[in-house]
Amino acid sequence: MIHLHEITIIQAPIHRCFDLARSVEVHLLANIHSGEQTVATSGVTSGLVALNQHVTWRARHFGLWQNLTSQTTALTAPTYVQVTMTRGIFHSMQADHHFRTLPSGATEMRDDFRIAAPLPILGLLAERLFLSRYMLALLRERNQVIKQVAESDSEDWRNYLPQPHQQYEAAQ
Numbered sequence: 242m243i244h245l246h247e248i249t250i251i252q253a254p255i256h257r258c259f260d261l262a263r264s265v266e267v268h269l270l271a272n273i274h275s276g277e278q279t280v281a282t283s284g285v286t287s288g289l290v291a292l293n294q295h296v297t298w299r300a301r302h303f304g305l306w307q308n309l310t311s312q313t314t315a316l317t318a319p320t321y322v323q324v325t326m327t328r329g330i331f332h333s334m335q336a337d338h339h340f341r342t343l344p345s346g347a348t349e350m351r352d353d354f355r356i357a358a359p360l361p362i363l364g365l366l367a368e369r370l371f372l373s374r375y376m377l378a379l380l381r382e383r384n385q386v387i388k389q390v391a392e393s394d395s396e397d398w399r400n401y402l403p404q405p406h407q408q409y410e411a412a413q
Contacts (some may be wrong), residue, residue, distance in 0.1 A: 242333075243373045245354040248348050248385040256399060258348040259319035259340050261387050264401045265288045265296060271386035273381070275300040280308060289403065292316040295327065302375075305374035309334075325405070332357040332364065354380055 251258050261267050265287050269277055277287040277300035284295030290313050297310040309329035316322050320339055326334035337353040358364030358372055390398045 242357040245366050245377050247351045247352045247380050248387055250393050251388045252347050255340050255342045256319045258391050260289055260340055260402050261391050271383040294303050332359050351368055357391045
């Protein structure tokens with residue numbers, strides 16, 4: 242099993258970072274290179290993913306098109322969200338995303354990501370040879386997109402969040 246840990250500091254309020262991390266559109270933006278899209282089999286295809294909601298993603302990885310369904314299995318706004326794979330190529334996959342406000346006002350986003358490849362012996366070999374690096378690169382790319390959108394001077398982040406969120410931030 243692969244365990245990845247990543248910390249990203251974002252110069253934006255915690256609620257904005259938390260919601261951008263749950264945005265289907267931001268996820269798609271972060272995975273544009275793989276042709277990722279949502280599949281309307283059941284579940285959410287746009288907006289912010291809430292507790293117990295599912296999203297089915299279709300993307301090209303390692304030259305193959307794959308579907309993966311994830312569920313938001315825990316959520317405590319605005320400090321924590323857990324996403325768990327319910328269907329897909331991996332034996333298991335779970336991501337815990339923690340958010341906290343730093344004394345400077347910036348947000349620390351900490352990701353704890355666990356993934357196990359299928360097939361006991363071949364999977365272990367794949368994890369050691371390439372899967373760990375590949376998944377860390379995807380996680381870092383996702384985090385950089387969240388950071389870039391959240392910190393945007395032009396307030397492009399508003400395009401990824403529902404209208405009531407804008408009113409909430411104005412009140413802070």
